Structures are given as C-alpha cells and as structure tokens.
Amino acid sequence: MIFGYSFGDLGSILAMQGFAGLILFSVYVLMALGLAVIFGQMGVINMAHGEFMILGAYVTYLCSHLFTAYLPGLFAIYFFVAVLLAFAAAFALGLLVEWAMIRHLYRRPLDTLLATWGLSLVLQQLYRSIFGAREVGVELPDWMMGSQHLTDTIEVPINGLLVMGLTTIITIGVFLLIYRSNWGKRIRAVMQNRTMAAAVGIDTEFVDRVTFGVGCGIAGVAGSAFTMIGSTSPTAGQLxxxxxxxxxxxxxxxSLLGTIASAFSISQTQSTIEFFLSGSMAKVLTLLAVVGILMLRPQGLFVLKVRR
Amino acid sequence: MLDVAKLKVSYGQSEVLHDLDLAVAANEIVAVMGRNGMGKTTLMKALMGIVPAAGGTVALGGADITALPTYQRVARGIAYVPQGRMIFPAMTVAENIETGLFVHGGARAPDYLYELFPVLLEMKSRRGGNLSGGQQQQLAIARALATQPKVLLLDEPTEGIQPSIIRDLARTLRRIRDERGLSILVSEQVLSFALDIADRVLVIENGRIVHEDARAALDEAKVARYLSV
Incomplete structure (x- = not known):
C-alpha cells in the first residue's frame, strides 16, 4: 500500500494518467513542432505561437457550430475538415505576420520577442472582441465521445486516441518535409547559413515566409487538438x-527527435505527478527537473555533433 | 563574360572600392592579388550582391545584373566559393551539393562533380561539418558548380589548406575551366598558386586595381612587393 492505494489501483492510475499524459503530450508535440521549426530552425522567438494555436481552436469551434447549423448530416466528420481549415487559417496568418513584421527582425532575436509578444496581445484582444471573453467548447459527434474499456479499471477516451493519431501523422509529415524533401533542404540550408543559401541560388525570403507559415499552421492543428482537452478562451494560448x-x-x-522526447518526458512527469499532488506542485517539480538537466546538458537532450 | 565598370562599394560612410574596373573574358582565369583588407572579399561579395554596390555596374554575358538579388544572379550564371568555405555543416555532403541544383531543377547531382572530386563520393553521407578543410573546400566548389555557372568566383581558396592539396586544387580548377568552359575569378594571397592557374594577374590595393599583367609577362618581384607586409 502506497498513498492508501493498492498496487492494482496504482497500476491502473499510472496507466490512465499515462494516457492523459499522452494526450497532453500530443498537444505539446504539435505546439513544439511548430515552434521547433520557427525557433529551432529559424531562430525567431515567437511569443504569439500560443495565439496561433488558439486561432486553430476557434476555427474548430466555428466549424463545429457551422456544421451543426448547416450541415448536420456531415457533423460526424467535421473535425477533420476543422483540422484542415485550422491549418489553413494559421498558415495564412503566419504568412501575413512574416511579411508584415518578422522579416524585418531576423537578426534581432530580442526584438522579435517583444514584437511577437505585442502581436500576441493584439490577437488576444481580437479574439475577445470577436468571440467574447467567455470560454467556449466544441460539440463532439457521438462516435468521438465515450471511451474504450480496456480492463475494469482502465479506460481510454476515444477522442484522445484520435488526437494521438493526428499527432503521429503530423509528426511524420514534418519529419519527411524537413529531412527528406527538397523543400526541407532549402529550409535547412537557409537556417544554417542565410547568406550562403542565397549564394547557391535559393530565394531565402520566400523560404523564410513559407517556413514560418508552416510552423504557424502546425500550431493551428495543435489548436484543433487542444479543443479535445480544454476549453478555448482568448488567453488559453498563453498558458x-x-x-x-x-x-x-x-x-x-x-533537433526534432529531441523535441518529441522532451515533450514526452515533460508531459508524462506532469500528468503523473498531478494525480498525486496538485497541478502547481507538478509544474514546480517538472521545472526543477528540467532546470537540473539543462545545467548538466545546456544544449538540450539531443545535440548534433558536428564541427562548426 | 564578366564586366565590372566603375564599381563603388561603401560600408556606411567609408568607401572601400573606388570606381573599380575589371573584366574577365570567356574561358579565362583571372587572379586578384592583394594583402588583407585591400578589398578582395568586398569585391567578391559585391559581385554576388551580398553587399550592395554604391555605384557602377556589374554585367554578366552582356546583361546588367547590378540590381538583381543574390539568388537571381546565381540563376544568371555566377557562382561563389566564399572565404572560409561556408558549407552547410549539419547537412550531408550529398545534400550540400544538391542545394546548388535548385536554380536549374534536377534532383541528383551530376556525375562529373563526383568525378572531379572523388573524395566527395566516398564521404557522400557524412555531414559537411565533419570534413577536413581541404575536403570542405572541394565540397564548396562542387556545390558552386552544381548551379551550372558561367563565371566562378573563388575567395582565397588556399586559405588554411595544406600545400599538396593546393597543387591538386590548381590542377582541378584548370581542368574545370578546360572541360566546362567557364571563366574563373579567384582572389589570392599565395603568389605561387596564382601563377599556377591564372592567365592574368591583377593587384588590388586600397580598393583600386594598381597593377595588371598577363602571366607570361608577369613581373614576379613587383607583384611580390605588393603582397609583402
């Protein structure tokens, strides 16, 4: 007996909290993949990344309502349409933001931090004006509700499985895009040496714009997934x-692989500790662990060993 | 092939290149000699459009390219091997070469690049950053050649490379010129290397061309005097 639970109970708790952690992990991965592209590859500190996610969440919310009102017959598949639209909306906003703001700030990381923070405030107020300050949630079609009973004490929610499937597809997609496609070669060349990439004939401005857009688009998809685990409000992205x-x-x-590994460890730690202690204690312990590990490995978990 | 007329380049208020005139004929190898800080690298960067020209014109095969951004100049047929090589360190050798293919399309590097530089074929899937200096230099040249240039610019290709490799490099550059029929403009501090490859030698000092000789008529002692510190 530990904490008053039997070992059987503990096993179930670990499994179910582990699964809850996996859903959190999915949202983290989607958010972090977008940010890994924008921050890791491009070096832009995008403080408005959360607002791009919330844009995706609001698009999903709108979709759910539009389908209920006008296309009730297709309501069962609205989520997939919403994911595509969320990507498109965040991608388009990303292109606009890059063109209007980011491209003037590439060699000034601190300025991008301030500018994108300002942008995040603007977007939050915009959401507040359009959708109201109250939290909104989405309607789920019947087949996405409920859960799968694995044993008497373990059950997993179906929408969670869906989100995880979506995350897997997007992760593989991003990996192929960056490491296997010609477009990825352009992205990596520009990120490693912008001047030299131009000098081998790559249109760096265009690459920057599309890369930023793709990063934001993935955040939009994260927003769609986010509607499964939380309710959408103008400031939810900030959290x-x-x-x-x-x-x-x-x-x-x-490193994309590092991003995935770190999202996994952080979300699992958080979700498991949350059950036994409180949410804020879980956060404190996670942060302490991360700070400790970063002191030992300042470059992060996964580093490419290469002469520069 | 490459015609530069009255080229002026300034960093802020200080003018670095003053009304510089320069021409490289088709199939010709021209070496620009000069000490550190005399404007060799600035000249190369200005030709690539990496630093803007404050005046004058750069023409490639008769067409004015002065106002074009760097990547469009590459598409017109000018390629650049920078000082310090600047390969993409985290990309493999093959990927490094393939970055040069985008301007004219095509997914695989042409075989003659690997024939020119057999060592790159051996190292194909190594990361560029893990190659030695000489290998990186060959990679940088292969990457530049992948853009199918008419004019190849090399900025101090011998810097930090061991003497035996320098001799190979000279032979390879001449071979590239003979086989591919392109013009080469190379900036250099090592006189023996310049004499080895160049048809014509220019000396740049304080942003002006102060001396010019065909290799056959070259007054070696005089050029050496310009280079001594």
Whole structure:
C-alpha cells in the first residue's frame, strides 16, 4: 500500500494518467513542432505561437457550430475538415505576420520577442472582441465521445486516441518535409547559413515566409487538438507558450527527435505527478527537473555533433 | 563574360572600392592579388550582391545584373566559393551539393562533380561539418558548380589548406575551366598558386586595381612587393 492505494489501483492510475499524459503530450508535440521549426530552425522567438494555436481552436469551434447549423448530416466528420481549415487559417496568418513584421527582425532575436509578444496581445484582444471573453467548447459527434474499456479499471477516451493519431501523422509529415524533401533542404540550408543559401541560388525570403507559415499552421492543428482537452478562451494560448518553449529548449533547439522526447518526458512527469499532488506542485517539480538537466546538458537532450 | 565598370562599394560612410574596373573574358582565369583588407572579399561579395554596390555596374554575358538579388544572379550564371568555405555543416555532403541544383531543377547531382572530386563520393553521407578543410573546400566548389555557372568566383581558396592539396586544387580548377568552359575569378594571397592557374594577374590595393599583367609577362618581384607586409 502506497498513498492508501493498492498496487492494482496504482497500476491502473499510472496507466490512465499515462494516457492523459499522452494526450497532453500530443498537444505539446504539435505546439513544439511548430515552434521547433520557427525557433529551432529559424531562430525567431515567437511569443504569439500560443495565439496561433488558439486561432486553430476557434476555427474548430466555428466549424463545429457551422456544421451543426448547416450541415448536420456531415457533423460526424467535421473535425477533420476543422483540422484542415485550422491549418489553413494559421498558415495564412503566419504568412501575413512574416511579411508584415518578422522579416524585418531576423537578426534581432530580442526584438522579435517583444514584437511577437505585442502581436500576441493584439490577437488576444481580437479574439475577445470577436468571440467574447467567455470560454467556449466544441460539440463532439457521438462516435468521438465515450471511451474504450480496456480492463475494469482502465479506460481510454476515444477522442484522445484520435488526437494521438493526428499527432503521429503530423509528426511524420514534418519529419519527411524537413529531412527528406527538397523543400526541407532549402529550409535547412537557409537556417544554417542565410547568406550562403542565397549564394547557391535559393530565394531565402520566400523560404523564410513559407517556413514560418508552416510552423504557424502546425500550431493551428495543435489548436484543433487542444479543443479535445480544454476549453478555448482568448488567453488559453498563453498558458501553453512557456511550456512549449520549455519543451523545445529542453529537447535541443535544432533537433526534432529531441523535441518529441522532451515533450514526452515533460508531459508524462506532469500528468503523473498531478494525480498525486496538485497541478502547481507538478509544474514546480517538472521545472526543477528540467532546470537540473539543462545545467548538466545546456544544449538540450539531443545535440548534433558536428564541427562548426 | 564578366564586366565590372566603375564599381563603388561603401560600408556606411567609408568607401572601400573606388570606381573599380575589371573584366574577365570567356574561358579565362583571372587572379586578384592583394594583402588583407585591400578589398578582395568586398569585391567578391559585391559581385554576388551580398553587399550592395554604391555605384557602377556589374554585367554578366552582356546583361546588367547590378540590381538583381543574390539568388537571381546565381540563376544568371555566377557562382561563389566564399572565404572560409561556408558549407552547410549539419547537412550531408550529398545534400550540400544538391542545394546548388535548385536554380536549374534536377534532383541528383551530376556525375562529373563526383568525378572531379572523388573524395566527395566516398564521404557522400557524412555531414559537411565533419570534413577536413581541404575536403570542405572541394565540397564548396562542387556545390558552386552544381548551379551550372558561367563565371566562378573563388575567395582565397588556399586559405588554411595544406600545400599538396593546393597543387591538386590548381590542377582541378584548370581542368574545370578546360572541360566546362567557364571563366574563373579567384582572389589570392599565395603568389605561387596564382601563377599556377591564372592567365592574368591583377593587384588590388586600397580598393583600386594598381597593377595588371598577363602571366607570361608577369613581373614576379613587383607583384611580390605588393603582397609583402
């Protein structure tokens, strides 16, 4: 007996909290993948990343309502349409922001921090004006509700499984995009040496714009996934931005594999400790562990060993 | 092939290149000699559009490219091997070369690049950053050649490379010129290397061309005097 639970109970708790952690992990991974592209590859500190996520969440919310009102027959599949639209909306806003603001700030990381923080405030107020300050939630079609009973004491929610599937697909997609495609070669060349990339004939401004857009688009998808675990409010993104930076820095800024490993360890630690202690204690312990590990490995978990 | 007329370049208020005139004929190798700080690298960067020209024109095959951004100049047929090589350290050798293919399309590096530099074929899947200096230099040249240039610019290619490799490099550059029929402009401090490859030698001092000789008529002692500190 530990904490008054039997070992059987403890096993179930660990499994279910582990699964809850996996859903949190999915949102972290989606958020962090976008940020790993923008911060890790491009070196832009995007404080508005959470607001791009919330844009995706609001798009999902709108979709759920529009489908209920006008296309009730297709309501069962609205979530997939919402994911695509969330990506498109965040991608488009990302292109606009890059063109209007970020491209003037590439060699000035501190200025991007302030500018994008300002942008996040603007976006928050915009959401507040349009959608109201109250939290909103989405309606789920019947087949996405409920849960799968594995044993008497362990059950896993279906929408969680869906979010995890989505995350897996996006992660593989991002990996292929960056490491296997010609477009990825352009991105990596520009990020490693912008001047030299131009001197081998790559249109660096165009690459920057699309890369930033893709990073934001992935955040939009994270927003769709987010509607499964939390309710959407104008400031909900802010709660995630620090965690997301934590994930990216902890994983090693330029490594996608590191990002995934660090999202996994942070979300699992948090979710398991949360059950036994309180949410804020879980956060404190996670942060302490991360600080400790970063003191031993300042470059993060995964580093490319290469002469510079 | 490459015609530079009255090129002026300034960093802020200080003018670094003053009304510089320079021409490289088709199939010609020209070496620009000069001590540190005389404007060699600035000249190269200005030709690539990495630093803006404050006046004058740069023309490639008769077409004015002065106002074009760097990547469009590459598409017109000018390629650059910078000082310090500047390969992409975290990308593999093959990927480094393939970055040069985007301007003209194509997914695989042409075989002649690996014939020119067999060592790159051996190292194909190593990361560029893990190569030795000489290997990186060959990689930087291969990457530049992948853009199918008409004019190749090399900025101090011998810097930090061991003598035996320098001799190979000279032979390879001449071979590239003969086989691919391109023009080469190389900036250099090592006189023996310049004499080895160049058809014509220019001396740059304080942003002006102060001396010019065909290799056959070159007054070695005079050029050496310009280079001594």
């Amino acid at each position: 995630y931005i620090v965690d997301t930076f934590l994930v990216v820095v902890f994983g090693g800024a330029a």
